[in-house]
Amino acid sequence: MENWISDFKGSLATQPLRDEHKKTYEILNGFNNGKVKDEEFIFHIEFLLEHHFKIEEEILFPEFEPYLKEYLPYMEPIKMVLAEHNGVRNLFRKFKEFKERKYLIEISNLLSQHIYKEENGLFQQIDKFLPEDKKNQIFFRITHGQREK
Numbered sequence: 001m002e003n004w005i006s007d008f009k010g011s012l013a014t015q016p017l018r019d020e021h022k023k024t025y026e027i028l029n030g031f032n033n034g035k036v037k038d039e040e041f042i043f044h045i046e047f048l049l050e051h052h053f054k055i056e057e058e059i060l061f062p063e064f065e066p067y068l069k070e071y072l073p074y075m076e077p078i079k080m081v082l083a084e085h086n087g088v089r090n091l092f093r094k095f096k097e098f099k100e101r102k103y104l105i106e107i108s109n110l111l112s113q114h115i116y117k118e119e120n121g122l123f124q125q126i127d128k129f130l131p132e133d134k135k136n137q138i139f140f141r142i143t144h145g146q147r148e149k
């Protein structure tokens, strides 16, 4: 994987999640070249499912939806990333059920596509079209939620 992630700069609304993408990207790289153990990757998948995806699904995407509607007549960018979240959830369920490593590899491939799409697609739209006061509110909700954990 080439190092495409380091140049991204977000806004207050997306930066905490972009920082987590960076961490995920490092773990994916390590998993792919054998430097990150399966257990560590599994632990990180659990973090994504319980924390990162939830913030996107419960805070960031619903807040952005009305603004996306303003300039796009369809909701595809949000629908697409939500479908990928569900894809990761399903693959992880299968992994836990069958304990086959091939599911971890599938998750790793799906996650790298997913992060690429968010960083280069949806998150850029959010940074461009979301009003500044909304960005501040979202930043507060994301970081406040983390402090309470």
Ligand SMILES: [Fe+2]
Binding pocket: 053, 056, 081, 085, 114, 118
């Ligand atoms: Fe996501």
Ligand SMILES: [Fe+2]
Binding pocket: 017, 021, 052, 056, 115, 118
């Ligand atoms: Fe994400």
